[in-house]
Amino acid sequence: MWHRILLRHLLALLLTALLGGLLGATLVRFAPGFGVDERELDTRLHEDSIQALRHSRSNERNLLRFYADYLAGAVHGNLGVSHSFARPVTDLFAERLPVTLRTVALGLAGGWVLGLLLALPVATLRGWSYEFFSSLACGAFLCLPSAVVAILFLYFGGPVALAVCTVVFPRIFRYARNLLLQTYALPHVLTARAKGLSGTRILLWHIFPAAAPQLLALAGVSVSMALGAAIPIEVICDSPGIGQLAWQAALSRDLPLLVNMTLFVTLVTLAANSASDLTSKALVKQAA
Amino acid sequence: MRRLTLALIAASILLSGVLPAKSQSGGELHFVLRAEPKTFDPMLVDEEASETIRFLTGGVLIRVNRKTQALEPELAASWKVSQRGKKISFHLRDGLSFSDGTPFSAEDVAFTMRKLLDPNLHSPTGDSFRSSEGSVRVAAPSARDVIIEFPAPVAGLERLFDQVAIVSSRSPKKETAVLGPFTVAEYKSGAYVLLKRNPYYWKKDAHGQRLPYLDSIRLDIQQNRDLELLRFKRGEIQLINNLDASYFENLAKEEPAAVHDIGPSLDAEHMWFNQVPAAPIPDFKKKWFRSANFRLAVSEAISREDLCRVVFSGHARPAVGPVSPANLFWFNRSLQPHPHAPQEALRRLQQDGFRFDGHVLRDGEGHAVEFSIVTNAGNKSREQMAAMIQQDLEQIGIRLNIVTLDFPSLIERISRTFDYELCLLGFVNVDLDPNGQMNVWLSSSSNHQWNPEQKSPATPWEAEIDRLMQAQASTPDQNQRKRSFDQVQKIVWDQQPFIYLVNKNALAAISPALANTSPVVLRPQTFWNVESLYYSNQGRGVGQ
Numbered sequence: 018m019w020h021r022i023l024l025r026h027l028l029a030l031l032l033t034a035l036l037g038g039l040l041g042a043t044l045v046r047f048a049p050g051f052g053v054d055e056r057e058l059d060t061r062l063h064e065d066s067i068q069a070l071r072h073s074r075s076n077e078r079n080l081l082r083f084y085a086d087y088l089a090g091a092v093h094g095n096l097g098v099s100h101s102f103a104r105p106v107t108d109l110f111a112e113r114l115p116v117t118l119r120t121v122a123l124g125l126a127g128g129w130v131l132g133l134l135l136a137l138p139v140a141t142l143r144g145w146s147y148e149f150f151s152s153l154a155c156g157a158f159l160c161l162p163s164a165v166v167a168i169l170f171l172y173f174g175g176p177v178a179l180a181v182c183t184v185v186f187p188r189i190f191r192y193a194r195n196l197l198l199q200t201y202a203l204p205h206v207l208t209a210r211a212k213g214l215s216g217t218r219i220l221l222w223h224i225f226p227a228a229a230p231q232l233l234a235l236a237g238v239s240v241s242m243a244l245g246a247a248i249p250i251e252v253i254c255d256s257p258g259i260g261q262l263a264w265q266a267a268l269s270r271d272l273p274l275l276v277n278m279t280l281f282v283t284l285v286t287l288a289a290n291s292a293s294d295l296t297s298k299a300l301v302k303q304a305a
Numbered sequence: 306m307r308r309l310t311l312a313l314i315a316a317s318i319l320l321s322g323v324l325p326a327k328s329q330s331g332g333e334l335h336f337v338l339r340a341e342p343k344t345f346d347p348m349l350v351d352e353e354a355s356e357t358i359r360f361l362t363g364g365v366l367i368r369v370n371r372k373t374q375a376l377e378p379e380l381a382a383s384w385k386v387s388q389r390g391k392k393i394s395f396h397l398r399d400g401l402s403f404s405d406g407t408p409f410s411a412e413d414v415a416f417t418m419r420k421l422l423d424p425n426l427h428s429p430t431g432d433s434f435r436s437s438e439g440s441v442r443v444a445a446p447s448a449r450d451v452i453i454e455f456p457a458p459v460a461g462l463e464r465l466f467d468q469v470a471i472v473s474s475r476s477p478k479k480e481t482a483v484l485g486p487f488t489v490a491e492y493k494s495g496a497y498v499l500l501k502r503n504p505y506y507w508k509k510d511a512h513g514q515r516l517p518y519l520d521s522i523r524l525d526i527q528q529n530r531d532l533e534l535l536r537f538k539r540g541e542i543q544l545i546n547n548l549d550a551s552y553f554e555n556l557a558k559e560e561p562a563a564v565h566d567i568g569p570s571l572d573a574e575h576m577w578f579n580q581v582p583a584a585p586i587p588d589f590k591k592k593w594f595r596s597a598n599f600r601l602a603v604s605e606a607i608s609r610e611d612l613c614r615v616v617f618s619g620h621a622r623p624a625v626g627p628v629s630p631a632n633l634f635w636f637n638r639s640l641q642p643h644p645h646a647p648q649e650a651l652r653r654l655q656q657d658g659f660r661f662d663g664h665v666l667r668d669g670e671g672h673a674v675e676f677s678i679v680t681n682a683g684n685k686s687r688e689q690m691a692a693m694i695q696q697d698l699e700q701i702g703i704r705l706n707i708v709t710l711d712f713p714s715l716i717e718r719i720s721r722t723f724d725y726e727l728c729l730l731g732f733v734n735v736d737l738d739p740n741g742q743m744n745v746w747l748s749s750s751s752n753h754q755w756n757p758e759q760k761s762p763a764t765p766w767e768a769e770i771d772r773l774m775q776a777q778a779s780t781p782d783q784n785q786r787k788r789s790f791d792q793v794q795k796i797v798w799d800q801q802p803f804i805y806l807v808n809k810n811a812l813a814a815i816s817p818a819l820a821n822t823s824p825v826v827l828r829p830q831t832f833w834n835v836e837s838l839y840y841s842n843q844g845r846g847v848g849q
Binding site for chain 1: 341343344351352424427428429430432433435493494495496526527528529531532535710711712713714715716717720721735736741742743744745750751752
């Protein structure tokens with residue numbers, strides 16, 4: 018039974034990623050400015066060199082053929098060569114992926130800790146003033162686009178991971194607060210409180226297990242949230258990660274790099290969602 | 306004897322003011338690369354970041370002195386151009402070594418030139434030498450002599466060697482074995498390039514101390530210009546090249562001693578009308594754009610002084626033509642910028658059958674004169690210039706629409722689809738010699754932007770430009786070349802295929818902690834004398 022579900026998820030993940038990659042490639046291929054190179058305007062270049070530059074990307078014009086060639090290469094570990102960086106995509110990923118993963122992981126960890134720490138007192142204390150001020154503060158942060166957060170960090174000089182945390186935590190807070198309020202209002206929790214169980218015991222034995230499936234679903238979504246926030250933040254703060262790479266690839270219509278980026282982001286997002294989905298299903302089944 | 310002693314004492318006092326004592330050498334210089342370097346191979350350099358690294362690490366045979374614009378011997382002790390610019394012979398310095406200790410010889414120069422001049426390499430540096438078809442002969446008759454023979458004369462031949470960094474034919478380290486003052490020690494993609502001093506660098510100062518004074522240079526890869534300025538203010542970086550006028554003004558308020566306006570640069574901001582016969586624009590517009598009177602009228606309707614004052618805060622000069630006054634030899638001094646004369650512009654337009662009713666300008670067939678200007682999005686100064694040109698043209702009844710596009714889309718429009726009417730861009734001039742502009746002026750070239758790749762010149766004046774450019778390229782006589790190119794400048798001034806607007810000033814910021822700096826107009830403005838830069842006592846510790 019579990020094998021089937023897992024296989025179905027993996028198949029869906031693979032097909033969606035492949036389709037996402039193809040759609041991404043299609044958008045780049047038909048974007049204005051595709052296949053042109055800034056170097057064509059270099060007045061030092063001989064006419065032959067300009068023509069060579071113009072034809073250097075002719076193999077990318079037939080999209081399906083390009084994608085088939087790309088997939089054949091990817092199977093053997095060859096992800097192609099970036100035009101804008103003149104380097105193999107695998108090298109670029111190997112250098113930059115750890116930076117982004119670190120940023121996203123720290124940002125997510127910080128966002129979750131802060132979000133939950135702020136949300137718990139709302140549900141446990143139930144004081145209107147705390148709820149009002151914490152909601153107001155988080156609402157203000159929620160209104161800030163990632164780019165604005167990045168600019169603030171740029172000027173005040175904070176770590177990039179903290180900027181991702183600043184984007185993630187209000188969203189975690191908002192969802193976790195609502196979830197905890199609902200869970201604390203469940204009959205068996207009320208009964209436990211009436212029987213005089215300690216707050217920690219209620220939290221660990223009654224609240225978290227009941228809220229776990231939804232929290233896990235939120236965990237899956239928060240990965241794509243953090244990854245999405247990391248792209249503009251890395252660009253603005255000049256952090257040498259995947260986000261900066263994606264931005265430069267888009268500006269130069271770097272098809273091999275953009276296809277890989279699309280596949281990467283799709284795979285990470287889907288994998289995180291599938292993992293949380295499967296785990297929450299397992300938890301629900303176990304509870305039943 | 307006493308006089309000699311006194312003279313020596315005076316000289317040593319003078320020199321001590323210019324040259325650092327031994328204790329003053331060392332330290333790390335920090336500045337920013339605004340893009341990721343695409344290559345460390347000096348032969349394949351085609352963008353600014355890689356060019357910076359090539360300049361700091363590469364050893365060249367001949368160097369253009371960025372201050373005097375004269376040629377100076379570097380790895381070549383002497384050279385001789387013969388056969389009317391077809392042949393060049395070098396006599397090399399003795400006893401030099403690459404940064405890995407491999408000895409430098411004529412074989413390395415021959416290896417570099419053979420590789421560089423391979424047409425299949427498609428190197429901008431190598432292509433600069435390609436004046437005609439045919440093979441180049443490179444010979445090293447001795448360990449210190451090299452002879453290079455081209456199939457046809459190459460105008461300004463020796464200047465081209467300023468861009469040719471010699472690579473080792475034998476070193477296993479390939480392009481990391483260099484002859485320049487620094488060598489690449491570390492590179493982290495998207496983050497930084499660390500250069501360490503070349504222990505085998507051959508130059509010494511007047512005290513006999515081996516150059517460069519600095520131990521290392523850290524080049525942080527950073528695209529964000531605001532962050533670059535912020536880091537300069539914090540003292541984290543010591544140099545900024547090509548500073549924007551707005552940043553210059555901002556910094557001047559806080560650190561007036563750090564900013565330098567060096568005067569007009571070689572670069573020009575210019576615009577041109579689309580004159581491509583097959584362009585997808587209405588025929589009546591093509592007729593306007595092909596009229597020299599129309600182009601001149603538009604040129605005269607624009608106030609260049611206002612552009613300099615408002616857009617560049619006074620850090621620019623009205624442009625005359627393709628050569629900036631900063632180019633001391635090639636600038637045609639008999640020409641002046643077109644004056645702001647809207648009435649004269651209207652008179653010219655009336656000659657062509659245009660009518661101005663006080664609000665709208667119409668052509669002889671009754672079409673209201675309206676067109677769009679495209680420029681690259683995100684370039685604040687160009688966007689402001691377009692807005693000011695829009696206002697100026699409104700004064701003579703022309704309606705101008707502004708379109709900003711990202712760079713790839715813009716290039717596609719101006720070089721592939723020709724779907725544009727007027728384009729505003731900048732011309733970055735890295736070469737003092739007009740031969741570097743050959744592909745702009747020849748009507749058959751793909752970079753002849755107003756009407757590229759013509760099978761035969763579309764107009765008599767373009768045919769004349771073709772003839773003059775070929776003439777200047779085929780003679781080694783500099784004065785004769787200058788006369789030909791002066792005529793080209795005059796034709797361009799009369800016909801306005803490119804409407805030159807302004808020459809931006811070269812603006813730079815240099816930390817007062819750095820000594821022996823001498824910013825110049827030519828690239829690289831602030832670190833052209835990098836081997837002589839050092840930290841003064843007062844500023845010691847800033848970059849160290």
